[in-house]
Amino acid sequence: DIQMTQSPSTLSTSIGDRVTITCRASQSIDSWVAWYQQKPGKAPKLLIYKASSLETGVPSRFSGSGSGTEFTLTISSLQPDDFATYYCQQYHDYPLTFGGGTKVEIK
Amino acid sequence: QVQLVQSGAEVKKPGASVKVSCRASGYSFTDYYMHWVRQAPGQGLEWMGWIDPNTGDTNYAQKFQGWATLSRDTSINTAYMELSRLKSDDTAIYYCARDGRMGTMGADWFAPWGQGTLVTVSS
Numbered sequence: 001d002i003q004m005t006q007s008p009s010t011l012s013t014s015i016g017d018r019v020t021i022t023c024r025a026s027q028s029i030d031s032w033v034a035w036y037q038q039k040p041g042k043a044p045k046l047l048i049y050k051a052s053s054l055e056t057g058v059p060s061r062f063s064g065s066g067s068g069t070e071f072t073l074t075i076s077s078l079q080p081d082d083f084a085t086y087y088c089q090q091y092h093d094y095p096l097t098f099g100g101g102t103k104v105e106i107k
Numbered sequence: 108q109v110q111l112v113q114s115g116a117e118v119k120k121p122g123a124s125v126k127v128s129c130r131a132s133g134y135s136f137t138d139y140y141m142h143w144v145r146q147a148p149g150q151g152l153e154w155m156g157w158i159d160p161n162t163g164d165t166n167y168a169q170k171f172q173g174w175a176t177l178s179r180d181t182s183i184n185t186a187y188m189e190l191s192r193l194k195s196d197d198t199a200i201y202y203c204a205r206d207g208r209m210g211t212m213g214a215d216w217f218a219p220w221g222q223g224t225l226v227t228v229s230s
Binding site for chain 2: 043049093094096101
């Protein structure tokens with residue numbers, strides 16, 4: 001199975017900060033990575049697919065980059081609505097697997 | 108708009124089975140694979156498998172092989188996930204989630220997701 005390792009697991013940050021979350025795959029997965037945002041009590045919501053493609057309707061402050069084994073999700077200027085948990089997911093091979101999550105919380 | 112609506116919360120005893128439904132609307136149900144993902148309380152996301160609503164073909168994560176059963180009823184645009192021999196650590200929120208694109212053979216991102224169904228296993 002492809003392991004997806006996210007870091008950090010928790011991020012304490014402030015409104016307006018630039019936030020970067022990293023996801024490392026245990027083997028090369030080309031660009032087959034998606035990123036999701038999940039708020040408490042809600043289903044995950046797709047933000048980014050194919051490593052860097054922004055889902056329709058997602059604010060442009062979100063961006064993704066990377067290929068191979070290392071990927072990043074960046075929020076250019078954190079907004080109050082962005083406090084949530086973020087997950088990466090690989091879809092290069094079965095079983096489809098997720099990272100352990102990064103909780104972005106208020107400092 | 109594309110929407111997935113799941114059945115309500117369930118409470119089951121250990122050893123029982125549960126069947127969760129996921130009704131799709133706003134798109135052609137048979138054009139996109141449907142996945143199931145679960146999330147234990149306070150934990151991360153775990154992919155269970157997919158069903159091709161067009162053919163009924165399925166693909167399970169090894170952990171769920173022989174234990175979970177995915178099915179569908181195309182007449183009512185609904186997918187189902189049944190889990191048998193429930194244990195307390197099967198307590199989780201179970202989500203259905205549609206493949207992001209047509210024709211991916213199930214290896215894809217997920218959008219949209221259902222609202223989730225909490226299954227509680229307790230004696």
